[in-house]
Amino acid sequence: MVRKADFNPDIPLPPGLTVTAIQKAIDYIEKGLTDLIEIYLEQANVFSALVGIYGAKALDATSVYEKNRHLDLAQQRFPDLRKKGSGPNPSPLMSLESKASKRAWALQSHFDHSGWYIVWRYLVDPTMSLEEGKPVIIWRIDVIFLRKEDWKYEGSNAGSAGGGRTHTFGLKNPAQKLKGRALYQRKDVRLIGGKAVPANGD
């Protein structure tokens, strides 16, 4: 259950975005992903992408922010969401990127764009000890405006000789930037060993 008391009213939000819209989005994500838990067990990284997609979809439905109507651009280009009426090339203040992660602080992207970022921090609770019927729980939401200088380049040795992925950008000192600035924080989830776990699970 999403409680209003778990929201911090002092956290600034992107223009037009409301706590109510985010509250509905949490509900949408948690319900929507209940049947997709098998995907997490199969491929966790794909599941994280799904959480981010559901987040964007939910805000598209519940807020004044909308997804790019050109499917290919929506899938590939920054931002995920833009304020309705802000045109095809919204300013950073009107741009909202939806990201999801199991990790407590880290934030990575292939770009270092300026704009608003909403990060859905989730945990998978197959025992449903936190909430009956909800194996996926959004336990914290970070909403922050990031500038180009907040990102650091993280290179890659990928090339013809081998290697894995392409380069990424990572948020500089994410814990320092995000600590105490969560818009939403469940009190029944604790960080232990850098991992989010149900507080009633110990």
Place this chain on the structure above:
DNA sequence: TCCCGATGCTGGAGGGGCTA
């Protein structure tokens, strides 16, 4: 038509630093 690079989304492991 096929291949490769760019871009989208992430997680895991290991090591260094800090603190109790």
Place this chain on the structure above:
DNA sequence: TAGCCCCTCCAGCATCGGGA
């Protein structure tokens, strides 16, 4: 000194566009 926290680096899978 051990445990915890955080950062860095390496890992995966997907789609799309452009060039050969």
